[in-house]
Amino acid sequence: MRAVALIAAAAALAVASPVAHPQIFDLEDLESIDAAPAVTAPAGVGSETVTYNVAAATASVFAEVASNVTPDIDTADGTTSSVLKRDACSPQPQSPYTYTTSSNTDTAFLADTTYSNLAINAQTPVGWKQTFQNLKGSVSTSAYLGYVSYPSYNPDACAAECVKRTGCLSFNIFFERNPTVDPSPKSGTCNQPTSQTALKCTFWGVPAEQASAVNTGGYRNDYHVVIAGSNGYKIIKPSKPLSGLTSTALDSCAMQETCGSYLTIKTFNDGKPYDQNRCNAACAAITAESLKAGNPDRTCQYFTSYMQMKNGLPQFQACAIYSASWDSSVCKNTGYSSSGNVYTIDYSYSYSNNSIPGTCSYKGQTGGQAVLA
Incomplete structure (x- = not known):
């Protein structure tokens, strides 16, 4: 549970008081999150099918995030x-x-x-x-x-x-x-x-x-x-279109600026496949709860989805939720290295709601911070 508290605190800080080049995860956060347990295929001739139910997975994410909009870690097939x-x-x-x-x-x-x-x-x-x-x-x-x-x-x-x-x-x-x-x-x-x-x-x-x-x-x-x-x-390109959203391949980097638009982050280390649909469900739940609470400026208009890798192994899927869209030019976070551990990013994509004006980019800056263009 320590990882949950750390990430929730980071989210609250970023929303309340954005700073230039903030990192959603610091090294202490990353080191505190366990990777999903590894599985080995059984030895022997034959075949085996393990199914992943997208509808069930996304419904579970929506219900969980709607009940608690602070970040958490999911803990099957x-x-x-x-x-x-x-x-x-x-x-x-x-x-x-x-x-x-x-x-x-x-x-x-x-x-x-x-x-x-x-x-x-x-x-x-x-x-x-x-x-x-x-x-x-x-x-x-x-x-x-x-x-x-x-x-x-x-x-x-x-x-x-x-x-x-x-x-x-x-x-x-x-x-x-x-x-x-x-x-x-x-x-x-x-x-x-x-x-x-x-x-x-x-x-x-x-x-x-x-x-x-x-x-x-x-x-x-x-x-x-x-x-x-x-x-x-x-x-190479695992992204699938999500209805009503425009996707951009960010490859091996993730966003680190906020423009004050960063809302929260959801991580999954539950052993399920990497799936942008789960980020979309988290985005929809944040929007529904924000509108219910009378905070239309806190709805999800943009999110990023990526795999966090640790020393070449999958650590967790991250879904970072924002209230404004981003220009891909501010994708600067390409990973971390500390204490013999190397943290990299894979399968990074952004999804934006084009019906909402305003994009965070380096076209306008105040005090070193990216601002809404």
């Missing part, structure tokens, strides 16, 4: 899986990828150049950015949206599947050493069963950067599951 239940020596699902390393050892799998060559030579899908290549670890991060097993190393197929999954922004394609039957304990007859290679894509609702590729496998009794040929990709 439908899941279907075709992963086979494990019982010692029971047959496991057969991989659609048919190549298998000739020597049935983990070291031979990791040294097999078949996997690394495919990863290195893979083409990046149009509209996507490669975030890492040919690692021996798969992604473990928040906003997990399931996985699919494939017969060939094809990032285009993974990208197409990601686009079909609501909230999906990135994917990880990799090879995984798996047993053909469930390994028994050391005394069993299938302690080290014949291996097969699973080729999988996992899907994520946050940017999958190299820092998240930390899952190197694990043990099923004494059988060693390992990873090879792991590539990561994230969509």
Whole structure:
């Protein structure tokens, strides 16, 4: 709860007494907010779908913000899986990828150049950015949206599947050493069963950067599951139009001026996908409550939405709410660095209500502050 108090105090200060170049978050704020817990896709051949319900998520945000317009931190989904239940020596699902390393050892799998060559030579899908290549670890991060097993190393197929999954922004394609039957304990007859290679894509609702590729496998009794040929990709432009609003891509920066227009900020570290619709719902709730209270000058006319990253990992989604629109020229906050931690910004967008006149920009300044143009 400490993080909530700090952010609420910062919001109150910014509204009451704006200063030049204020930072919505200071380093103490950032260090106090926990990232959403990381999730790792289950080992094995098969598929899994984790659904994200946009309507339910936005309705929840509206209700929460309307009940308490000071900032807070949200603290889940439908899941279907075709992963086979494990019982010692029971047959496991057969991989659609048919190549298998000739020597049935983990070291031979990791040294097999078949996997690394495919990863290195893979083409990046149009509209996507490669975030890492040919690692021996798969992604473990928040906003997990399931996985699919494939017969060939094809990032285009993974990208197409990601686009079909609501909230999906990135994917990880990799090879995984798996047993053909469930390994028994050391005394069993299938302690080290014949291996097969699973080729999988996992899907994520946050940017999958190299820092998240930390899952190197694990043990099923004494059988060693390992990873090879792991590539990561994230969509370049995730923004979707919001009705009645004009969007501007801010990329890797966030607003830091206020013109006295900063109202509040909402952060989400709840493990759900990055979604501008949730910022829009917070904006609508602020407007409804301000009008109800007889404060039409305190309605939300502009907001920014971005992912706050910490050391290359998703920390939280931020929704900064303003009572006046901004010119993108004042987007100056490109992150922070302190005590060995690096804070950066990703997927930053602004949304403005064009029916409201007045834009904050550097065209007019008073006492070093940006003012309404």
